Amino acid sequence: xxxxxxxxxxxxxxxxxxxxxxxxxxxxxxxxxxxxxxxxxxxxxxxxxxxxxxxxxxxxxxxxxxxxxxxxxxxxxxxxxxxxxxxxxxxxxxxxxxxxxxxxxxxxxxxxxxxxxxxxxxxxxxxxxxxxxxxxxxxxxxxxxxxxxxxxxxxxxxxxxxxxxxxxxxxxxxxxxxxxxxxxxxxxxxxxxxxxxxxxxxxxxxxxxxxxxxxxxxxxxxxxxxxxxxxxxxxxxxxxxxxxxxxxxxxxxxxxxxxxxxxxxxxxxxxxxxxxxxxxxxxxxxxxxxxxxxxxxxxxxxxxxxxxxxxxxxxxxxxxxxxxxxxxxxxxxxxxxxxxxxxxxxxxxxxxxxxxxxxxxxxxxxxxxxxxxxxxxxxxxxxxxxxxxxxxxxxxxxxxxxxxxxxxxxxxxx
Amino acid sequence: xxxxxxxxxxxxxxxxxxxxxxxxxxxxxxxxxxxxxxxxxxxxxxxxxxxxxxxxxxxxxxxxxxxxxxxxxxxxxxxxxxxxxxxxxxxxxxxxxxxxxxxxxxxxxxxxxxxxxxxxxxxxxxxxxxxxxxxxxxxxxxxxxxxxxxxxxxx
Ligand SMILES: Cc1ncc(COP(=O)(O)O)c(C=O)c1O
Numbered sequence: 001x002x003x004x005x006x007x008x009x010x011x012x013x014x015x016x017x018x019x020x021x022x023x024x025x026x027x028x029x030x031x032x033x034x035x036x037x038x039x040x041x042x043x044x045x046x047x048x049x050x051x052x053x054x055x056x057x058x059x060x061x062x063x064x065x066x067x068x069x070x071x072x073x074x075x076x077x078x079x080x081x082x083x084x085x086x087x088x089x090x091x092x093x094x095x096x097x098x099x100x101x102x103x104x105x106x107x108x109x110x111x112x113x114x115x116x117x118x119x120x121x122x123x124x125x126x127x128x129x130x131x132x133x134x135x136x137x138x139x140x141x142x143x144x145x146x147x148x149x150x151x152x153x154x155x156x157x158x159x160x161x162x163x164x165x166x167x168x169x170x171x172x173x174x175x176x177x178x179x180x181x182x183x184x185x186x187x188x189x190x191x192x193x194x195x196x197x198x199x200x201x202x203x204x205x206x207x208x209x210x211x212x213x214x215x216x217x218x219x220x221x222x223x224x225x226x227x228x229x230x231x232x233x234x235x236x237x238x239x240x241x242x243x244x245x246x247x248x249x250x251x252x253x254x255x256x257x258x259x260x261x262x263x264x265x266x267x268x269x270x271x272x273x274x275x276x277x278x279x280x281x282x283x284x285x286x287x288x289x290x291x292x293x294x295x296x297x298x299x300x301x302x303x304x305x306x307x308x309x310x311x312x313x314x315x316x317x318x319x320x321x322x323x324x325x326x327x328x329x330x331x332x333x334x335x336x337x338x339x340x341x342x343x344x345x346x347x348x349x350x351x352x353x354x355x356x357x358x359x360x361x362x363x364x365x366x367x368x369x370x371x372x373x374x375x376x377x378x379x380x381x382x383x384x385x386x387x388x389x390x391x392x393x394x395x396x397x398x399x400x401x402x403x404x405x406x407x408x409x410x411x412x413x414x
Numbered sequence: 415x416x417x418x419x420x421x422x423x424x425x426x427x428x429x430x431x432x433x434x435x436x437x438x439x440x441x442x443x444x445x446x447x448x449x450x451x452x453x454x455x456x457x458x459x460x461x462x463x464x465x466x467x468x469x470x471x472x473x474x475x476x477x478x479x480x481x482x483x484x485x486x487x488x489x490x491x492x493x494x495x496x497x498x499x500x501x502x503x504x505x506x507x508x509x510x511x512x513x514x515x516x517x518x519x520x521x522x523x524x525x526x527x528x529x530x531x532x533x534x535x536x537x538x539x540x541x542x543x544x545x546x547x548x549x550x551x552x553x554x555x556x557x558x559x560x561x562x563x564x565x566x567x568x569x
Contacts, residue, residue, distance in 0.1 A: 346429070348478060349477075350477040350479075350536075350540065351420070351477050354420075354534075354537070358419070380452040380475070409420050410420055410428070410478065411428070
């Protein structure tokens with residue numbers, strides 16, 4: 001790749017920033033791990049859907065409803081191509097990653113996890129990929145095991161292997177930790193899980209916006225993610241599942257388009273993917289997601305990864321010069337994927353966030369919905385800055401300027 | 415350092431609290447917790463035979479607002495009767511949630527600096543933790559629920 005000069009970078013920054021109407025320069029948004037801002041093309045696509053195509057998809061036998069159906073199915077095809085699924089039957093629209101993960105636990109889990117079986121997750125899971133499995137295992141009398149990584153978040157192949165045994169029927173883990181930023185070697189882990197006879201479910205909520213996720217290359221059985229973390233509207237998410245598994249799973253919710261035929265005695269289920277999409281769907285959301293994925297593809301993950309790594313390096317290098325700051329996770333910025341979680345000696349995370357807010361810098365404080373991981377890291381709460389494709393060096397400098405003032409604003413004389 | 419909420423009085427109470435220690439011979443103690451943000455303080459109160467709060471202290475973890483607020487509260491209630499302490503607590507809680515008169519604010523002494531919290535809904539729970547814990551101590555004590563070194567409540 002040719003060298004990215006300062007001029008090229010600035011021109012690209014300007015071009016991208018113009019796409020995001022909310023980024024008017026009055027605040028610095030570094031909470032992309034929580035949710036992302038929406039580009040004009042996404043806002044337009046949703047607006048256009050409701051202005052020109054809105055009808056109940058799949059139900060009506062008139063042109064508008066057919067347009068709405070077509071828009072919905074086109075969005076499904078965009079998602080399929082984005083994650084390189086084999087067929088659109090494997091792409092199910094949900095509300096968010098949490099619903100997708102629950103769907104897997106409720107349907108696949110209820111049907112195929114039995115007493116004495118074992119489900120393996122990791123200590124770095126978001127609550128959304130932890131509580132559904134806790135509930136399932138309690139209900140079934142199955143065992144839930146947590147992989148404990150090394151201090152810095154690494155799970156080696158050897159370690160992963162040591163958790164495998166004939167009772168393990170399912171592994172569910174995050175691709176990128178929403179706290180440590182570390183990326184798990186899920187391609188290797190999925191292979192090992194399969195050799196062990198287990199199914200592999202991937203939580204892609206934090207990876208999908210930052211890196212190419214190819215379900216066939218990774219060979220995962222399920223992939224869950226949310227639209228709103230990849231520049232799409234809230235309220236639309238995706239569950240990918242391999243067709244053979246989805247076919248043998250019972251439905252999740254009942255009613256609406258998921259039904260094929262009903263008698264007073266019972267019903268039969270519609271074919272994939274509709275079997276898992278009960279009730280009226282979020283067509284506007286799907287259209288917005290499709291526009292967002294096309295937008296991300298138009299920039300390309302090569303550029304996105306380079307931009308985000310460049311800023312992560314800048315941020316971490318400067319932070320490491322301040323002795324009172326402690327960054328969680330690995331040393332190398334390459335292992336953070338735009339997520340920098342830290343503590344400041346003597347200042348509580350809520351005060352840190354409040355002072356950042358006084359400087360109009362938006363970051364996240366708290367336990368990040370990962371309380372067991374916080375405990376593992378010996379801290380009840382931390383602060384997290386997370387980078388998105390539209391962030392710039394200027395954003396990072398504003399963050400660093402505010403950061404350097406925090407201890408003195410809290411009355412410390414460093 | 416324009417318009418920061420974290421003024422010197424607040425940061426000083428946070429970094430150099432006067433009353434942050436475990437009071438071994440407390441008459442009452444109670445742990446107050448904000449489960450959502452993890453603020454956690456144990457409040458200790460020693461009441462003498464004349465019904466006067468002889469000593470008050472706190473111990474625990476939390477943000478600067480929860481810590482400074484508890485320290486300022488201890489400053490204020492030492493030497494007061496239980497009834498007087500509860501009256502001041504009522505003023506404080508009304509200040510955080512609504513408004514009070516300038517005369518009332520005067521009575522709160524330094525704790526009056528937390529008035530602006532009522533514009534910061536996310537921090538209300540931090541500011542009131544110590545005060546709610548004190549109210550709860552006297553309520554539980556009246557009902558004979560707590561003696562020494564037990565009790566925990568979540569607000
Ligand atoms: C790793 C991970 N998994 C799952 C989720 C849940 O996403 P959502 O709230 O959109 O369902 C998040 C969101 O913070 C996350 O970071």
